Amino acid sequence: MGRPALDSTERRSKVTVMRTTEPELEHIRAQADAAGLSVSEFVRRRSLGYVVPTAAGDARRTDPALIDAVNRVGVNVNQLAASVHMGRSFMQYWEAIGREVEELLERLTADDEGGDDL
Numbered sequence: 001m002g003r004p005a006l007d008s009t010e011r012r013s014k015v016t017v018m019r020t021t022e023p024e025l026e027h028i029r030a031q032a033d034a035a036g037l038s039v040s041e042f043v044r045r046r047s048l049g050y051v052v053p054t055a056a057g058d059a060r061r062t063d064p065a066l067i068d069a070v071n072r073v074g075v076n077v078n079q080l081a082a083s084v085h086m087g088r089s090f091m092q093y094w095e096a097i098g099r100e101v102e103e104l105l106e107r108l109t110a111d112d113e114g115g116d117d118l
Contacts, residue, residue, distance in 0.1 A: 018043070066104075073100055 020028065032042035035053050045052050076097050080090055 066107075069100075069104055073097060073104065076100075 032039045080093055
């Protein structure tokens with residue numbers, strides 16, 4: 001049994017021709033490939049304002065060293081928060097974690113401004 005027929009308003013039966021330069025077309029193809037979409041689907045989503053998925057292998061978002069550093073900060077914050085809830089005060093540790101977070105943010109913004117991958 002095949003797919004049910006689409007309503008006439010849902011069928012994509014219209015063809016649009018778009019003129020581009022060769023470099024523009026290569027750029028569009030590269031973006032579509034990175035998003036895991038066909039060129040038609042990529043252009044359709046971009047032009048209609050729909051979400052275009054990011055590339056699965058985006059190295060800027062999956063740097064293992066950065067993930068590890070952020071995870072360490074999160075573990076420390078969790079442990080200190082639990083201690084504070086038990087009535088203990090570890091102000092010097094909160095300050096150290098604040099400095100570590102500032103260093104991570106400086107690293108992130110420096111990498112973004114320089115155009116380098118993390």
